[in-house]
Amino acid sequence: MALHYQAVSWNRQKTLYDWAIAGFVGLYLLIFCGLQAILFPDVTAETVIIRATSTLAFLMLHVILMIGPLCRLNPRFLPLLYNRRHLGVSMFLISAVHSVFSLLQFHSRGNVGMLKSLFTSEPDYRHFSQFPFQTLGFFALLILLVMAATSHDFWLKNLTPRLWKTLHMGVYVVYGLIVMHVLLGVLQQETSSLYVILLACGVVTIVGLHLAAAFVSHQPNQPAPKTGTDGFVSVCDVNDIHENRAKTMLINGQNIAIFRYDGKVSAVNNQCRHQNGPLGEGKIIDGCITCPWHGYQYQPQNGQSPPPFTEKVETYAVKCIGTTIWVNPTPSLPGTPQTTAFF
Amino acid sequence: MKTEIDFYIGWQAKAPLPFRRAVRRAIITMAVTVPILAGLLVWKQRGFSGGVFEYGKLTILEGELIRTPVPFLRIPVKQTVGNVPLFERILLIGYNKRGADSTLNQWEAKRGTLANKTLTVRGTLIYHDGKAALELTEENDALLRVSALKESDVPTHNMARFQLSPSASPVNLGMVTLSGEITDPKCMLGVMKPGEGRPHRSCAVRCIAGGIPPLLSVRNGTDHANYYLIVEPDGQPLNASILKDVGRPVQLSGRLEKADNWLILYTDSVRALAKTKLDEGSQIAMCR
Incomplete structure (x- = not known):
């Protein structure tokens, strides 16, 4: 959380994260380029750069896509999620090196401009196997460029979290485009079955992790809540919620997180204002609901971030009758204080 | 602020121990996987020409x-x-x-x-x-x-001097049918590696569209290649008409000539073989 925009709000964990990225990138490039020089001394420097950066970027994309479902399956991997955007921007920069070198190598200094050459050199758009694979990589890079350029919190706030998140879901389109780029491109030349096996393992891992995460996150059908005459809905017993934790409910289309703390109960919208993170999976720390994704905080009784921060989420009226919690699923405006419900 | 043992917050100075352990495991896995992957990806390449x-x-x-x-x-x-x-x-x-x-x-x-x-x-x-x-x-x-043409001199330092042959005419080797891949001789001989194949196709198209004579690369079973420069039957360039067949398997028929150390194929018969694994295996070539 920050009051003013900075290029990067550095802290110890971000620094460690970035050192780890730099270390792995350096290690990969060192091994890849070193082995190329030893095993294939005839190769040209341009080809080494193109292949080293392409394989590295593709590997990084797999890691990026694995982090999300891994954290759903085991929240202890959340530190990997915390600074993932730096991993994404690094991946974009490495992809850009691959793209620029490929464009210069294959399309520059010809009888037409580079971009015209990119789209017209292979005109057989009708056949699957002959499809101009380089154009797929070009569009993947464009999407990555938009994502990298809007990765800062400035854009997150100004585009709104919903639009920003939708835009950044483009990473799945990128993955599909790059899989086809690899399949129709270099795998038509490098025909070792190992490459096909590695690609298949990558796709299966990504798809499998997402399916597993979806399965784990799927909530069994909740019993139909009882609706009272005053618009309140009976949601659960107070003992169903651990102290300082929440239970999430989907009522009348409202995604509600109901927190229990210090003998009280409060309800707020489940989506963090920052990146739509699941507040209901967060915890009350120092009296504030703390988002598990990036640590954004809100006061449970009014949905407002503690001063001087200004983020606000919708709140819901709550009451306790005995140990039963009742919630009015009609949202109040973000930051609206609610009467405290004691149990 | 006290660190919560079961809850991670990125802006805290230190992650709780269970989270640190999980991340450590992930980093060790990456440290093992990354070198292996880099090694495998390099090792299994087809190799590059000595051009x-x-x-x-x-x-x-x-x-x-x-x-x-x-x-x-x-x-x-x-x-x-x-x-x-x-x-x-x-x-x-x-x-x-x-x-x-x-x-x-x-x-x-x-x-x-x-x-x-x-x-x-x-x-x-x-x-x-x-x-x-x-x-x-x-x-x-x-x-x-x-x-003007003259008799040869003795070769000197870094300059190759020549002796004119009165018979510079190519030798006719008859009609042939050859299967291979059309690429450009500039890249094929060593400017790019690989100078043929799918990733290089667009570059070969640019070179040939720019006036470099097309070259048919014919590989035998031992991966040795023979190269044939390709022109129209009347010796005119066929660069423009052959672009769509560059970088894919083709069969060419025509008259073959030997011009000193080069072979020149005079042809207007170019047939795409379209034998890629994807076409054969999936049969999902669209709008054929």
Whole structure:
């Protein structure tokens, strides 16, 4: 959380994260380029750069896509999620090196401009196997460029979290485009079955992790809540919620997180204002609901971030009758204080 | 603020121990996986040709200019037992992805017809598998001297001198049918590695569209390749009409000629074989 925009709000964990990225990138490039020089001394420097950066970027994309479902399956991997955007921007920069070198190598200094050459050199758009694979990589890079350029919190706030998140879901389109780029491109030349096996393992891992995460996150059908005459809905017993934790409910289309703390109960919208993170999976720390994704905080009784921060989420009226919690699923405006419900 | 043992917050100075352990495991897994992957990806490559592009090094050659069907500089390389000179042809190629014709035309505009005259030219050598090309890197400035044909002199330092052969005519080898891949000789001989295959296709298209004569690369079972320059049956360039077949398996039929160390195929019969694994395996080629 920050009051003013900075290029990067550095802290110890971000620094460690970035050192780890730099270390792995350096290690990969060192091994890849070193082995190329030893095993294939005839190769040209341009080809080494193109292949080293392409394989590295593709590997990084797999890691990026694995982090999300891994954290759903085991929240202890959340530190990997915390600074993932730096991993994404690094991946974009490495992809850009691959793209620029490929464009210069294959399309520059010809009888037409580079971009015209990119789209017209292979005109057989009708056949699957002959499809101009380089154009797929070009569009993947464009999407990555938009994502990298809007990765800062400035854009997150100004585009709104919903639009920003939708835009950044483009990473799945990128993955599909790059899989086809690899399949129709270099795998038509490098025909070792190992490459096909590695690609298949990558796709299966990504798809499998997402399916597993979806399965784990799927909530069994909740019993139909009882609706009272005053618009309140009976949601659960107070003992169903651990102290300082929440239970999430989907009522009348409202995604509600109901927190229990210090003998009280409060309800707020489940989506963090920052990146739509699941507040209901967060915890009350120092009296504030703390988002598990990036640590954004809100006061449970009014949905407002503690001063001087200004983020606000919708709140819901709550009451306790005995140990039963009742919630009015009609949202109040973000930051609206609610009467405290004691149990 | 006290660190919560079961809850991670990124902006805290230190992650709780269970989270640190999980991340440590992930980092160890990456530290093992990354080198293995890098090694496997390099190791299983098909390999690269031993072609040489003497980038940054200019060589001076002297020889007879032959303009058709493709531009060559014909130079003697040695004399056989019967004192018959043996010639080698150096394919002339323009700077960047262009044929030599535009540069040769500029030379002729200044100095008149150059065909069958002795030219001293400077350029960058590209060679592989007994074939060589000279990139006219300096374009207009690549032509150093023009003289009439004459008997040979003794070779001197870095300049290959030539002896004119009265019989520069190619030898007819008859009709042939060949299967292989069309690429460009500049990349194939060493400028790019690989200089053929799917990833290189668009580059070969650019080179051939720019006037570099197309080359048919025919591989036998032992991965040895023979190279055939391709022209129309009347010796005219077929660059424009062949672009759609570049970089894919094709079968060509036509008259074959041997011009010193080069083979030239005169053909207008190009048939795409379209034998890719994807087409055969999936049968999902669309809108065929």
